[in-house]
Amino acid sequence: MTGPDKNGKTGEEPEVSYYDRMAERTAELLEEGRKTLDEALQKAKDELSRAGGFTAEQADRVAEWIRRDVRQSADKAAHAVRQAVEPQRVVAGAQSLLARILTGTADALNDLAQKAEQSLEFKTGEVTSAGSLTCKECGAEMHMTRTARIPPCSKCHKTVFRKSY
Numbered sequence: 001m002t003g004p005d006k007n008g009k010t011g012e013e014p015e016v017s018y019y020d021r022m023a024e025r026t027a028e029l030l031e032e033g034r035k036t037l038d039e040a041l042q043k044a045k046d047e048l049s050r051a052g053g054f055t056a057e058q059a060d061r062v063a064e065w066i067r068r069d070v071r072q073s074a075d076k077a078a079h080a081v082r083q084a085v086e087p088q089r090v091v092a093g094a095q096s097l098l099a100r101i102l103t104g105t106a107d108a109l110n111d112l113a114q115k116a117e118q119s120l121e122f123k124t125g126e127v128t129s130a131g132s133l134t135c136k137e138c139g140a141e142m143h144m145t146r147t148a149r150i151p152p153c154s155k156c157h158k159t160v161f162r163k164s165y
């Protein structure tokens with residue numbers, strides 16, 4: 001058994017680095033093959049839970065954020081995978097961790113893409129990967145360059161967003 005990996009940088013929110021670690025592990029598991037997205041996510045969650053430092057509720061919440069972000073980007077990625085000559089082009093076009101997850105789960109992409117058509121909501125206080133968030137209230141855009149906790153809209157202070165890459 002290994003101890004918890006405290007590789008968070010100073011000032012970085014624990015759940016933000018937890019998101020990245022869980023997404024990284026999920027990507028690795030998918031790259032090893034023989035797992036669906038749900039199986040890989042579950043295993044990554046179990047492993048990180050055993051390492052300690054977070055409650056089961058936090059682990060579930062972070063896993064749901066990752067699942068939501070994968071779904072959100074699935075329609076774009078599905079298109080990219082169909083057209084891709086090489087995986088690198090997919091990675092270049094999307095946030096890299098999610099791209100790795102999506103490349104590893106190509107079979108499920110059509111299903112994911114259908115679900116992504118229902119527009120997913122992103123709310124203030126949740127953690128999400130890099131991308132652009134558009135306020136549903138006023139249309140203002142926020143650009144996130146890395147995984148982070150979603151702030152309120154800088155313009156109208158509302159808390160519900162759509163996301164695009």
Ligand SMILES: [Zn+2]
Nearest residue numbers: 135138153156
């Ligand atoms: Zn707004």
